[in-house]
Amino acid sequence: MSDPVTALAGMRGDGYVTVAEAPPVGMITLRCRGDVSAALAALDLPVPARRRIETGAGGGIAWMSPDEWLILLPRARVAGALATLGTALDGVPHLAADVSDARAVLWLEGDRVREVLAKACPVDIAVMEPGEVRRTRAAQIAVAFWMIDDRTAEVICFRSVAHYALDLFVTLARPGSEVGLFD
Template identity: 30%
Template sequence: MPTDILARPDARSARTTRAAHTTAAQALHRHWLQDLAVLNLRGDPADAGFTGAVAATLGVALPLQACTTTAGTGPFGALRLVWAGPDDWFVLAEPGRAPALEAALRAALAGRHTAVTDVSGGYHVLQLAGAPVREVLAQGCPLDLHPRAFHPGQSAGTIWFKASVWLWRPVDGDAAPLRGPQAPVFELLVRRSFAPYVDLLLQRTTLECGLAGEGPRP
């Protein structure tokens, strides 16, 4: 059975000592966004009336290509839309926008076979930025995150260790509601109940490079 090096005090101490000598520029920066509005939207992407009504309401078009995201600014402020399945999307908006967004979408889609659900209380968004971000994510994620394989604007449902997450790369300069201390490289939609676990694994997997930023609030 392989030995868990993180459980060995001597290895942990040596790694912590090395991390203490890293600079802020070398560290992985994390920023937890725990108050964003998150809606789940279901509908038929082949129905032009559905996609048109969503675009007119939000001011941002739905991503119809599998495993992609779109972002922009509309009547409800900055938004990100994440493809989650053939008829399934996440709509991320600024804090406090969920009730108005839900009401507007329901009104615009009345009479169509759709579903709009406020799931804000069940998810947080985690921003990860910095030179070691791919190496850290690769320790617990089976996806190929090399720039040639995972481009800005792409998204995927995956796992990070034992946590189910949605992962994407923002397009530089997009108008997403996700604003951290520096330009993000990767962002993850994490179930609220898994946030402490994900942050603990971040601490364990960044002992060599260092970790900056605050963890999730209780």
């Protein structure tokens, strides 16, 4: 298997918050109204609580809606994980799709990461805890994001708008544009 080509070829911008494209990651969207706990256990993943991302031996899994989860794992494991899900959910209506090439991932890092996100997203970021997931908009585009810790956020968007997302967050993190929102 050849190395995947990322949406932004590793681009980054350094301001009062660093904005960088994350390395390639495998992503599976799982939609199912039934019980997915056994299927996720087969992947060594926990079932995340509402609006949470959890990690396990098998990678990470984010709650996206009451019947949708986003599974994050090494790209080399996607095909096997899809087969495992298909077997574990046999007879249960579901959709499991590889969306690795349809999404882009950005990392935002710095002491004022919440301020940069707050400039673009209509979310009360002041009360977000690490591991809490939000699906929202960043200016004109759909995103999902979570705080990894108090200085780092991971943002997922459609690949087609990845450059816009990078430019947006780099612009919002430009030195001199600080607003002191959380000082």
